Amino acid sequence: VPTICVPDADTAAALADLKSIDPELRILVWDSVGPMPDGIDQVEFYVPPYVGRVTSAEDLGRMPALKVLQVLTAGVERWLPMVGEGVIICNGRGIHGAGTAELALAGILNHLRELPRFAAAQQRAEWDSEFTAGLRGRRVLILGAGDIGTHLAAALEVFGAKVTLVARRPRDGIRGMDELSELLPTSQIVTIALPNTPETSGLVDAKFLAAMPDGALLVNVARGPLVVTEALLVELSAQRLYAFLDVFETEPLPSDHPLWRAPNVVMTPHIGGGSVGWERVATELVVDQVRHFLRGEPLANVVSDGY
Numbered sequence: 001v002p003t004i005c006v007p008d009a010d011t012a013a014a015l016a017d018l019k020s021i022d023p024e025l026r027i028l029v030w031d032s033v034g035p036m037p038d039g040i041d042q043v044e045f046y047v048p049p050y051v052g053r054v055t056s057a058e059d060l061g062r063m064p065a066l067k068v069l070q071v072l073t074a075g076v077e078r079w080l081p082m083v084g085e086g087v088i089i090c091n092g093r094g095i096h097g098a099g100t101a102e103l104a105l106a107g108i109l110n111h112l113r114e115l116p117r118f119a120a121a122q123q124r125a126e127w128d129s130e131f132t133a134g135l136r137g138r139r140v141l142i143l144g145a146g147d148i149g150t151h152l153a154a155a156l157e158v159f160g161a162k163v164t165l166v167a168r169r170p171r172d173g174i175r176g177m178d179e180l181s182e183l184l185p186t187s188q189i190v191t192i193a194l195p196n197t198p199e200t201s202g203l204v205d206a207k208f209l210a211a212m213p214d215g216a217l218l219v220n221v222a223r224g225p226l227v228v229t230e231a232l233l234v235e236l237s238a239q240r241l242y243a244f245l246d247v248f249e250t251e252p253l254p255s256d257h258p259l260w261r262a263p264n265v266v267m268t269p270h271i272g273g274g275s276v277g278w279e280r281v282a283t284e285l286v287v288d289q290v291r292h293f294l295r296g297e298p299l300a301n302v303v304s305d306g307y
């Protein structure tokens with residue numbers, strides 16, 4: 001009996017039609033908090049919740065029949081060490097990319113159009129009509145040419161920014177990481193949209209930041225460990241660089257962390273991918289993937305090389 005386990009009743013309801021493929025299909029619901037449902041030891045296809053308690057390695061150990069782990073996040077670094085070679089991990093690529101690119105765009109525009117300055121002036125009932133910078137002609141480097149990177153590039157180009165995308169495999173219109181030392185000094189905005197892997201962790205270190213020009217903006221909407229926070233704090237404290245950060249080495253960011261009081265930084269609490277409506281896209285992905293699974297077709301979003 002093919003057994004699927006999903007995190008909520010709505011997703012389970014969306015899968016009900018797939019009984020036309022296999023009438024024996026069994027759908028379990030487990031939110032990863034309450035007691036595990038009967039039949040968990042038969043689960044072949046498991047979807048953990050996007051938010052809330054993280055399913056542990058011990059929990060997964062109670063699913064010896066597991067064949068597919070379909071997570072709803074784009075990043076899979078936490079899951080990789082938890083499953084054996086025989087389990088296929090599929091990520092949530094496509095669920096959060098547009099929303100996260102949108103947040104990066106908001107951070108970039110907030111910086112360039114100086115919205116905090118106008119909000120402060122508004123509080124004082126002051127007509128502070130000094131013009132600001134904008135995107136036209138601005139050089140933006142985006143590290144990562146995947147779901148986030150390509151959405152962000154398209155949005156920035158609408159307003160005339162000069163965008164350069166960088167990825168692991170250089171290809172038409174996409175540069176390689178070996179060109180970073182040339183690209184960084186001429187980029188006024190650098191956005192990190194890379195997965196957290198052994199190759200990318202700590203990439204944005206003191207040397208990387210030193211190569212960025214004075215007054216440049218670093219945007220990190222990917223994962224905290226890609227940026228060496230200590231090194232970034234040095235540049236922020238000197239007020240040489242600016243940053244927009246949605247992700248942090250430690251989350252939640254501890255209340256005594258120096259970033260809270262650092263100058264030149266705007267932060268959001270890892271909300272990039274979680275804008276209203278993400279659930280619908282997630283459910284569509286899960287239904288498609290379970291359909292492929294039941295029909296023995298190739299799955300989408302299969303993780304290889306750590307992302």
Ligand SMILES: NC(=O)c1ccc[n+]([C@@H]2O[C@H](COP(=O)([O-])OP(=O)(O)OC[C@H]3O[C@@H](n4cnc5c(N)ncnc54)[C@H](OP(=O)(O)O)[C@@H]3O)[C@@H](O)[C@H]2O)c1
Pocket residue numbers: 074075076093094096097100143144145146147148149166167168169170177193194195196197199200221222223246247270271272273274307
């Ligand atoms: N803030 C949030 O809420 C939020 C939401 C979604 C995602 N994220 C994070 O953002 C990451 C990226 O998301 P995505 O959906 O855009 O992923 P994606 O579609 O898989 O794209 C990843 C991109 O990174 C490139 N890349 C991977 N390893 C690299 C390396 N060592 N050097 C250079 N480039 C490398 C890939 O290159 P190729 O094109 O050559 O494969 C690809 O272009 C996720 O892994 C996740 O951790 C955060």
